[in-house]
Amino acid sequence: MKINKSMNRRKLLVTSAAFAATTAMGVLPSVASSERAAVDAFYRGNEFTFCDLKYLQNIWGKDNYEAKVFAGQKILNGNVEFFRGELKYAKEIGVKKGIRCEYRDADNPFFSYQDVEKLAKYWNTPTVWDAKLKIGSLLELPNQNGNRIIQADLKLAK
Numbered sequence: 001m002k003i004n005k006s007m008n009r010r011k012l013l014v015t016s017a018a019f020a021a022t023t024a025m026g027v028l029p030s031v032a033s034s035e036r037a038a039v040d041a042f043y044r045g046n047e048f049t050f051c052d053l054k055y056l057q058n059i060w061g062k063d064n065y066e067a068k069v070f071a072g073q074k075i076l077n078g079n080v081e082f083f084r085g086e087l088k089y090a091k092e093i094g095v096k097k098g099i100r101c102e103y104r105d106a107d108n109p110f111f112s113y114q115d116v117e118k119l120a121k122y123w124n125t126p127t128v129w130d131a132k133l134k135i136g137s138l139l140e141l142p143n144q145n146g147n148r149i150i151q152a153d154l155k156l157a158k
Helices: 005-046 050-060 064-076 080-096 113-123 128-139 146-157
Strands: none
Touching (some): 005 146, 050 064, 050 080, 050 128, 064 080, 128 146
């Protein structure tokens, strides 16, 4: 088979693409693992939820994932108390702007339908829907204790 200039160019392009891909693979896992560590730090301890991210996104101007990473980095850097203060401020501003949380924003941990049924009975709410509304309201508390209140009540309800 005769090799011409176009075959050499294709070979060069393929080699360059392979080099770029392997180089990126060597760099990206490092970045991905530090971002993963930050996201894990955000969710560790079942304190913070997606609801919190809604408020933080509003003041930081970041999307959901960026806000998780940014918040987790603050926690990893030992700025937990400062972060809690920032979250309290974000919730106060967000509530004034009409940002609200719903049952499905409670993602740390996720609460099953059966969990909500137990909470409805424990809280003596007329319906499961009312319990879902209460979960959303508790998540909006500026002092961030809402998620822990829900978890504690669920343990008592079981």
